[in-house]
Every structure is written in structure tokens, then in C-alpha cells.
Amino acid sequence: GANTMWGGRFAAGPDAIMEAINASIGFDRRLAAQDIAGSRAHAAMLADTGIITADDAAQIDAGLLTVLSEIEGGTFAFSTALEDIHMNVESRLRELIGDAAGRLHTARSRNDQVALDFRMWVRDQADAAVTGLTALIEALVGQAEAGADLVMPGFTHLQTAQPVTWGHHMLAYAEMFARDRARFADARARMNECPLGAAALAGTGFPIDRHATAAALGFDRPSANSLDAVSDRDFALEFLSSASICATHLSRISEELVIWSSAQFRFVRLSDRFSTGSSIMPQKRNPDAAELTRAKVGRITGAMVSLLTVMKGLPLAYSKDMQEDKEQVFDAADSLMLALAAMEGMVRDMAPQADNLRAAAASGFSTATDLADWLVREAGLPFRDAHHVVGALVKLAEDSGRDLPELTLEEMQGAHPAITAGVFDVLTVEASAASRLSYGGTSPTRVREQAARWREALAAE
Numbered sequence: 047g048a049n050t051m052w053g054g055r056f057a058a059g060p061d062a063i064m065e066a067i068n069a070s071i072g073f074d075r076r077l078a079a080q081d082i083a084g085s086r087a088h089a090a091m092l093a094d095t096g097i098i099t100a101d102d103a104a105q106i107d108a109g110l111l112t113v114l115s116e117i118e119g120g121t122f123a124f125s126t127a128l129e130d131i132h133m134n135v136e137s138r139l140r141e142l143i144g145d146a147a148g149r150l151h152t153a154r155s156r157n158d159q160v161a162l163d164f165r166m167w168v169r170d171q172a173d174a175a176v177t178g179l180t181a182l183i184e185a186l187v188g189q190a191e192a193g194a195d196l197v198m199p200g201f202t203h204l205q206t207a208q209p210v211t212w213g214h215h216m217l218a219y220a221e222m223f224a225r226d227r228a229r230f231a232d233a234r235a236r237m238n239e240c241p242l243g244a245a246a247l248a249g250t251g252f253p254i255d256r257h258a259t260a261a262a263l264g265f266d267r268p269s270a271n272s273l274d275a276v277s278d279r280d281f282a283l284e285f286l287s288s289a290s291i292c293a294t295h296l297s298r299i300s301e302e303l304v305i306w307s308s309a310q311f312r313f314v315r316l317s318d319r320f321s322t323g324s325s326i327m328p329q330k331r332n333p334d335a336a337e338l339t340r341a342k343v344g345r346i347t348g349a350m351v352s353l354l355t356v357m358k359g360l361p362l363a364y365s366k367d368m369q370e371d372k373e374q375v376f377d378a379a380d381s382l383m384l385a386l387a388a389m390e391g392m393v394r395d396m397a398p399q400a401d402n403l404r405a406a407a408a409s410g411f412s413t414a415t416d417l418a419d420w421l422v423r424e425a426g427l428p429f430r431d432a433h434h435v436v437g438a439l440v441k442l443a444e445d446s447g448r449d450l451p452e453l454t455l456e457e458m459q460g461a462h463p464a465i466t467a468g469v470f471d472v473l474t475v476e477a478s479a480a481s482r483l484s485y486g487g488t489s490p491t492r493v494r495e496q497a498a499r500w501r502e503a504l505a506a507e
């Protein structure tokens with residue numbers, strides 16, 4: 047038969063394929079709570095402005111609460127024929143309260159309704175991302191405090207570069223995740239305008255109060271242009287781009303955990319809680335959580351590219367293409383929250399292996415720069431000349447299978463006569479790290495200061 051919702055103009059019902067491609071109820075049921083909150087605010091406003099009676103509004107409100115409890119209780123019968131969450135809720139409301147249900151959609155369209163629901167859902171996810179990131183930053187700061195003195199190799203090109211401290215490395219990620227957090231907060235602030243009341247696209251002739259519904263639903267203001275309100279999904283794109291950058295950071299730290307937990311590195315031991323075994327190889331401790339967190343960036347960035355591509359070239363105002371916004375965002379948000387929680391757990395639990403870190407830091411001539419700096423400072427050499435002298439000493443050490451501190455003073459002096467025994471003081475990895483006191487540098491002193499700054503900032507939130 048004809049569709050019950052717009053049967054007035056239609057003699058025949060939709061083809062099964064039409065119904066299949068059109069329906070979004072399979073996924074937009076996740077917007078049920080937002081849909082009902084939006085409808086309750088709308089109905090209250092319609093009554094306050096005299097557009098519907100207080101009695102109808104009261105029936106609508108009670109009915110919507112019943113629908114919500116049915117959905118939350120799992121007893122609600124979702125119908126594909128009813129296309130989406132908006133129609134499913136309204137249809138059930140009519141079953142429950144009769145004709146008054148038909149007044150709810152006054153001065154409203156599914157176009158502003160879905161823009162509202164989805165915006166509120168994404169807003170919640172932005173908040174959840176901020177919360178998840180805060181917990182992750184706290185875990186990193188905890189590692190930095192405990193490991194401010196642990197010396198490890200710092201890399202460029204994954205080749206030994208200079209000694210750094212574990213705490214410094216942890217706080218590098220804290221900085222990145224704090225910027226991610228700020229991006230989610232910025233996106234949230236920008237998206238916090240209420241599209242409800244834009245109606246189909248042009249606004250409405252009914253004397254609605256958009257400021258009232260905006261305030262009731264926690265928005266800063268109603269959106270200023272009805273066409274824009276129902277046409278754009280940049281709030282979702284901003285969420286996805288923030289999520290993509292964050293997922294990229296998560297992928298990088300995951301990659302480090304995968305490398306560091308290998309038998310070849312042994313920099314860190316992941317806890318049993320965040321490792322898996324192998325069904326065949328008894329010795330295995332696999333970093334599956336880190337690998338999966340490393341991989342989530344694929345679907346998250348994929349979602350961003352997907353929605354950007356859906357939105358490009360769409361004429362104003364609403365087009366059904368925009369129904370394709372939700373699954374991508376749902377999946378990206380689910381993936382991100384899971385990845386954040388997994389990373390927080392891994393970071394909290396992991397145990398840096400101090401002896402292995404130190405031994406690795408001391409290999410690969412990691413204090414060559416310190417020797418060059420010593421020649422500049424103590425012997426007045428131009429840095430370029432010092433670089434050349436040290437290069438020769440590294441070659442000598444390498445050719446004889448030794449590290450720099452194992453060269454004799456005579457060998458050192460063979461490369462440059464101004465070298466004295468004092469040079470050996472700067473060749474240990476501890477001395478190297480401790481000397482890097484410049485603001486933002488890796489010395490334990492600076493790391494402790496930064497960790498304290500983080501603690502203060504986190505406590506003040």
C-alpha cells in the first residue's frame with residue numbers, strides 16, 4: 047500500500063529495492079535519544095508560543111518518554127518501511143497518543159530534525175574524545191614522572207641520534223594529544239549552533255522561538271541561516287579531521303610500542319592485560335592492542351575522505367546523499383574511543399626496561415655531538431671543525447669495535463691536541479641528557495618541570 051507518512055500523493059508503495067536503498071533505520075537508530083530530546087524541546091516551544099495547545103504538548107511529551115523507554119528497554123519494533131528514526135518515533139507516538147502526535151511536526155522538517163540529531167550526537171562524541179584524551183595524557187604524565195631520569199636513545203631516521211629521557215619522549219606525546227584535545231574542543235564550540243527551526247530549508251511562517259529550543263538543547267545560539275543549517279555537515283567533517291589527526295598520533299605511538307616491545311629492542315614490557323599469546327608459539331607476547339590501535343587510523347581517515355567526497359558538489363539545500371554521513375562518523379567515533387581507551391591502558395600499564403634503554407642509548411656513538419660541543423666550548427673550535435675531528439674519532443672507534451668513551455686519551459689527542467681527560471665527563475649518556483637544559487630540552491630537570499606543569503594543568507581542569 048501507499049506510504050502512511052506521505053500517502054496523500056502516492057497511490058503505490060515503494061519497490062523493495064527502493065525501500066532498501068532509502069532506509070537508514072539500520073544505523074540511525076543510534077540517534078534515538080537525540081531525536082526524542084529534540085522533539086521534546088520542539089513540542090514545549092510549540093506550546094509556549096501558542097502554536098499547539100498545552101494539552102497536546104503534554105501528551106506528546108509523555109508519549110515521547112514512553113517511546114524512549116521502549117527503545118532503551120529493547121522492546122521497540124523498528125520498521126524499515128518507516129525509513130528512519132524520525133518516522134519510526136513519530137509513528138509509534140501516533141499509536142500511543144493518537145492525533146496529537148500529528149501536531150509535533152508543525153514548523154519542522156526531517157531536514158532540520160536530522161541536522162539537529164546528528165549535531166548533538168557528534169557534540170557528545172567530541173566531549174567523549176576530550177575525556178578520553180585527558181585520561182591518556184594523564185597516563186603519559188605518570189610515565190614521565192616515573193621515568194624522568196631514564197636515559198634511552200633518541201632517534202632520527204630510526205638511527206641512533208642523541209640520548210634522550212623516557213619522560214621527555216612520553217611528554218612529546220602528551221603535547222600532541224593535548225593539541226588533539228584542543229581541536230575537538232574547538233570543533234565542539236564551532237558546531238554548537240542549533241539548526242532546529244530551519245524547517246525544510248527556508249524557515250517557517252509559524253511564530254516559533256528558535257532561541258528557546260537552542261537554549262533548551264544546550265546550544266549557544268540558533269544557526270543564523272536556514273539554508274546553511276540543513277545543508278552543511280562541516281561539523282561532522284571537523285570531528286572526522288580532528289579524529290584523523292588524533293588517530294595518526296595514536297598510530298605513531300602504537301608503532302613505537304610495537305617496535306619497543308620486540309625482542310630486538312626490549313625497551314618496554316607491555317602488561318599481560320594488553321598482550322596476547324600465540325596458539326602455536328609458546329614464547330609469544332604479541333602487542334595486538336597496539337597493532338589494532340595503529341590500524342584504526344585507516345578507517346577513521348577513510349571516513350573523513352568518504353564524507354568529504356559525499357559532500358563535494360552537493361547543491362543547497364538538503365540532498366539525500368547526506369544520509370550517507372552517519373555510518374562513517376559512527377564507525378570513526380567508535381574506533382577512536384576504543385583506540386584511545388586501549389592506548390591509555392597500555393601506557394598506564396607498560397614498564398620501561400631501564401637497563402636495556404640505557405644500554406641502547408650508549409651504543410651507536412650517541413654522544414658524538416657532546417664531544418663536538420666539548421671541543422667548541424673548551425678548545426674554542428668552530429663547530430664545523432669540531433664535527434670533522436669527532437667524525438675521525440667515531441671512525442677510529444668503529445674500526446676497532448669500540449665506543450667513543452673507550453678510546454684512550456692519546457687516541458683522542460691524536461685527532462686534536464687540545465683534548466684533555468675532562469672530555470670523558472661528557473661522553474656518558476647520563477651527562478649528555480643532563481646537559482640538555484635548554485627550554486624544552488630532554489634533561490631530567492626540564493622533564494620534571496614539564497611534568498609538574500602538566501600535573502598542575504590537569505588538576506586545574
Ligand code: ARG
Pocket residue numbers: 070074129130156157160364366368369370
Ligand atoms: N534519513 C534522512 C537522513 O538521514 C533524514 C532526512 C530525510 N529528509 C528528507 N527530505 N528525505 O538524512
